[in-house]
Amino acid sequence: MKIYDIPGFPNPLRIRIVLAEKQLASQVEFVKVDLPAAEHKQAAFLKINPTGTVPVLELDDGTRIAECTAITEYLDNLDGDPILTGKTARDKGVIHMMQKRAESELIDPVGIYFHHATAGLGDALREYKHPQWTARAEWGKLQGEKAVAGMRYFDSVLEAQPYVAGDAFSMADITVWAGLLFAHFARIDVPDDCNALRAWKERVDGRASVVNPA
């Protein structure tokens, strides 16, 4: 298997944590895509993933799977013993719901804030983003506020249960953790009173797959 990504970036890290959880790192060859140089927006990479984002998993038969949720489903089910995406119909439903919320309410708005309300990854990439400069900065700022509302939502969830989708660690925890990492990088602060979210993050920070991702 190959994974197109760039080390240290939040969405690629989600999959590198999955690989560590599933002990699959040795089976993967990483191909670096130069995001600051906008390599992912050029024709060669757009053939690999038309949405122009990383990570992308490429199987030995040439099949390409983009989107962290889809990649995680594949990797988690490879050995027939899913530990991150749910074993029962109920758990699968709840985990996917929380995964979607972790994306739509946290990591995706942080990404939009970063790319549209700050200097983002710099000049090479800027021309591939929304062309209406004033509108995009306004929109980006609103997405920053949306991400903070998302943090408050996950704080309320974690006041009632140990992990984002219930009693067990799942891919939804990985996504919220990566969302907070990205927020820190983009300088969006976690509100001081989000105690449950902060305590949960400290626990996840110490998890072996997070300390030593692939």
Ligand SMILES: N[C@@H](CCC(=O)N[C@@H](CS)C(=O)NCC(=O)O)C(=O)O
């Ligand atoms: N929904 C996508 C998000 C992927 C994503 O946004 N990745 C970032 C890297 S952290 C990216 O490729 N950004 C490039 C850009 O926005 O131009 C997924 O789950 O894989």
